Amino acid sequence: MDAATVPSADPIQRYSFPAADCSRIPYGMYRDADIYALEQERIFRGPVWNYLALECELPNPGDFRVVAVGDTPVIVNRARDGNVHAMVNRCAHRGAIVQRAIHGNVRKHVCCYHQWSYELTGKLTGIPFRRGVEGVGGLPADFDMAEHGLQKLRVEVLCGVIFGSFSPEACPLEDFLDAPFVAQIRRLFHKPPVVLGYQRQRVFGNWKLYTDNLRDPNHGGLLHMFQITFGIARLSGRGGATLDRDGKHNMSWAAQGARPEGETPQADAGYGDTGRGDMDIRLRDPSMLRYHKEYPDDLSLTVASIFPNCAFQQIGNTLAVRQIRTKSADEFEIVSTYFGYDDDDAAMRRHRLRKANLAGPAGLVSMEDGEAVELVHRAILRDLDEHSVVEFGGRGPVTDQPNLVTDVPMRGFWITYCRLMGIHAGPANA
Numbered sequence: 001m002d003a004a005t006v007p008s009a010d011p012i013q014r015y016s017f018p019a020a021d022c023s024r025i026p027y028g029m030y031r032d033a034d035i036y037a038l039e040q041e042r043i044f045r046g047p048v049w050n051y052l053a054l055e056c057e058l059p060n061p062g063d064f065r066v067v068a069v070g071d072t073p074v075i076v077n078r079a080r081d082g083n084v085h086a087m088v089n090r091c092a093h094r095g096a097i098v099q100r101a102i103h104g105n106v107r108k109h110v111c112c113y114h115q116w117s118y119e120l121t122g123k124l125t126g127i128p129f130r131r132g133v134e135g136v137g138g139l140p141a142d143f144d145m146a147e148h149g150l151q152k153l154r155v156e157v158l159c160g161v162i163f164g165s166f167s168p169e170a171c172p173l174e175d176f177l178d179a180p181f182v183a184q185i186r187r188l189f190h191k192p193p194v195v196l197g198y199q200r201q202r203v204f205g206n207w208k209l210y211t212d213n214l215r216d217p218n219h220g221g222l223l224h225m226f227q228i229t230f231g232i233a234r235l236s237g238r239g240g241a242t243l244d245r246d247g248k249h250n251m252s253w254a255a256q257g258a259r260p261e262g263e264t265p266q267a268d269a270g271y272g273d274t275g276r277g278d279m280d281i282r283l284r285d286p287s288m289l290r291y292h293k294e295y296p297d298d299l300s301l302t303v304a305s306i307f308p309n310c311a312f313q314q315i316g317n318t319l320a321v322r323q324i325r326t327k328s329a330d331e332f333e334i335v336s337t338y339f340g341y342d343d344d345d346a347a348m349r350r351h352r353l354r355k356a357n358l359a360g361p362a363g364l365v366s367m368e369d370g371e372a373v374e375l376v377h378r379a380i381l382r383d384l385d386e387h388s389v390v391e392f393g394g395r396g397p398v399t400d401q402p403n404l405v406t407d408v409p410m411r412g413f414w415i416t417y418c419r420l421m422g423i424h425a426g427p428a429n430a
Contacts, residue, residue, distance in 0.1 A: 020426030028384035044070030247412020
């Protein structure tokens with residue numbers, strides 16, 4: 001075998017990003033198991049903040065939920081002092097999962113394997129037969145229980161939204177989010193939320209294909225036929241994308257009201273190239289699509305994607321947080337938490353739940369997303385040195401976008417990704 005064809009031992013060196021603006025993405029980044037392993041260390045355990053849960057899911061001391069940061073199992077709970085703590089769901093003894101229930105209320109977390117027990121702060125407090133039997137056996141006399149608690153994450157809370165970080169180098173949460181995304185979280189959680197339910201979806205593809213999807217508003221008005229047909233959000237309508245200072249976070253948005261100045265209904269002519277059918281079809285009962293204005297702005301659809309692992313969704317009056325949980329280079333899970341507000345009347349709650357049928361794995365709008373991810377993941381397997389083309393919206397600087405015909409926010413994600421992973425994007429001699 002020619003030495004030039006031997007894969008590099010360093011996975012970072014296996015693939016090239018020929019453009020510094022990340023307008024070309026090597027397919028190998030989506031399929032390589034070694035790249036995936038580095039992501040767990042440098043992205044999910046790196047200097048970032050990962051979404052964990054909502055405080056309203058932990059109203060009482062002892063309440064917990066089992067979540068994940070990347071593929072690391074994590075317990076998030078409310079301790080007896082009322083504070084929220086997060087810790088790795090792995091026993092310090094032999095590495096077993098400690099808390100096997102998805103949620104509940106406990107006085108302490110106990111590993112079923114050897115019954116080691118931990119406080120809600122993660123502190124190790126109980127070891128059966130620690131001193132052996134009648135002084136024989138057991139742990140060494142100098143065994144220090146204080147050094148063997150559950151591994152803790154840093155925790156910060158913004159408007160009842162809980163984030164965690166493994167890294168002492170992560171900047172304060174609000175600095176990480178930046179002003180537009182602090183504002184969006186404050187907008188969605190401006191009053192106490194109430195959880196309405198959950199959805200879980202397993203997708204057999206790479207997690208970054210889904211983050212690409214979240215940062216590609218261009219697909220929403222082309223892939224999702226229900227959305228196009230009934231005018232929820234069309235590429236020819238009023239919308240755009242808002243980014244943070246680095247471009248790593250993105251909010252795709254659509255608004256009710258007049259089209260931008262100078263734009264006419266003929267803007268829909270762009271759909272003539274798609275062959276996607278009659279956009280004059282009407283629903284017999286359009287009440288599910290009706291948007292009851294509940295914010296001071298006129299945004300009727302927002303999907304705020306926070307690097308690296310979540311998105312805050314407003315589709316009309318249906319509100320949710322989606323968390324991405326990676327399983328391998330070839331598999332991930334989306335866990336969606338649907339919520340309303342504690343002052344919703346019965347009619348609004350029914351409307352939110354009914355409109356939730358637009359989203360999720362069988363949603364009238366978003367059921368196609370998982371399929372699209374899997375189509376790409378399967379097709380790229382044998383050509384990992386080839387590249388996707390990310391040029392809608394133009395090349396160069398990553399900035400806010402004035403319409404939805406763009407994938408510039410994808411490039412913002414990848415620029416930050418490359419920086420954290422230690423990847424040089426651009427010509428090798430640059």
